[in-house]
Amino acid sequence: MKKSYIYIISIVLMLVLSANAYAYKNRKDYFNKPQIGGWFGPITPLGNISELVKTNLGGGIFARINTPYRYLKVGLDASYQQFKSDGVNELQFVPVFGSVIFQLPVDFAVRFQLKAGAGAGYLFAKPDRYGQWDPVFTGGIEVSFPAGRLVNIGLRIDYIYIYEGYISGSKFGGHILNTGVMLYFNI
């Protein structure tokens, strides 16, 4: 059931992407260009895994390109997140996911964006010393301040869900909150 939804979303996006990535309407609206940048901030485990590992600092990079619809972008995110604990538990998490970013069509100096996406994350757990790729789903909010032609500064809050329900014997999935500041460039 879930796999068919994934296929539908992929096909829709493939059609969307057949357009030119550089489509933007207003020359002075530098924000509506393809962007590339990075983020850094606290990463927090929530729910069941918050009893195993603790909050730490993490960071990542992302890129996003335009679509024919002005307020919609498509992006790719990757980050490195290492959660430690007072004991011997440790979780290294490398999510790589694509997302759809919708900018709220209001004309403020700051830009609000909502994000939803899916992808995969590589998890490596200690002390078990076992690693695997798990599917992840994500959603988030961004507030950005375009600071000129090239640079944007923003704040982001992302929620990531690590899905393990399809594996027999799994009792819970992983809930992670990423917060941080972003610095990205219009290219």
Add this chain to the structure above:
Amino acid sequence: MKSRILNTITLFSLMLIILPGCNNKPLLTEMETSRLIVVLKGTYESNSPKSWNMPAVDSVDLVDDSVDDSNVTVGSVDTLPSLFMMDIAEIKLVDSGGKQHDFSNLRQTLTIPLDENPFFNGTGIILESDDVPSGNYIFAYIYVRKMLLSNSTKYTPVSTGWYGETSFDIFAEQVVPGFNFNQFQVNSYHDTLKLEGSFLNRVFPVAVPIVSNPISSLLHFDNENPYTVLELRLNVKNFIKKFEYGSYDANGVYSYIHYYGFSDWLNDVQSDETTIGGNILTVGRAFVPGLTGSISGTCTANRHIIAIPAGEAITNYTAPADQRKNNPCNFPRPPAGYYGPFIEQALDYYLKYEKFKSDWNLIVDPNSDGSNADSTCLNFTTYQASWDTYAQGVDTSNTGFKIPVLATYSTGGTYLIENVPAGTYDLYMTGADTTYGKLFEDGAFTTGPVTVTVSIGLTTSQNL
């Protein structure tokens, strides 16, 4: 060109969601699940131990022969210990490559009454721990910060004799009536004769060997098994004795503390010594619940039955009696120097030094005739050899004295050894019941070897 690259990258990211494959384990649930269970027991026996039979508080079986300065009988206010307290900083496992693995870096404080609770009745208590990577492990290092036995007494000389009062110490940040004898277990007397003795620390950590013979006793931890039990045993039950420790208090008065510690059956403690180390006797073994069998049968009542790997010498599990007293080069040690502002300390030191010279000369010149021809310890070569022999005799790692992996006590006329990993074992039974505070001297096991083979899920029957 740029747009095509970006298009491709975004497409690739969406494909990743389909990537996670079929052979995945529930990794987050595995992190929460502990598959290695560490069980700590305070008995010589692996199950069904002998009951407590602690003798009366001033009896000669309980009081060590090193208590000769304040051997109070009239006016004694000593009471039997009632609690065993242990403060563990952490536990590590050492793999067969020698690498140490953190798996229980949690401080745990245990307060255990000296009765038939799980620590002393053969069930064992579970220590908090995480898991280790799959592999073979040969040692468990228990980092013991403190070990106390309650009800220690302090005796101060007063004009009418000895004045006794409860002596206090600190455990788990609380003041408790007891004495931390762990501070004296850091070295044994024999360690202090060696140059490297100052680097030896027998309690931080206590190295518990995980027996690997038969190979099925080894801790081969595999996180595919639902559970693996690591059983660590310390010999505490029926092995507690009273010792004395003299020191100057803040007013320069030399007082004695009667404290309880582990019996000096293996490494004898002599008068005025505070090196009581080498008497923490331990053994470790591992098994997977469900992949074990058991051995049972009829036998004489009130005997110890042990199962050792087939073909191993029984002398590895017994020790000769009085090894230190029979050591011809058991010279006395000079008294510790005097420090402090009291003249009494200096005077006491000189008195003790004269006694030391006299005792030393008795070994070199037993007949006091000015000739050392009849000395039992003529030269340094003899000294080295006799102490090397002693070291081998008390060595708990190989052929000196070991606690067997499997042991039990027959209270009635039957015995049962549980949780036996598959393999071939030799059974031995003692010829007499044990005396309090003592283990097995050479020749104690009169019945055996009786060879049995144990299979998984079956009870092997063998009458002794």
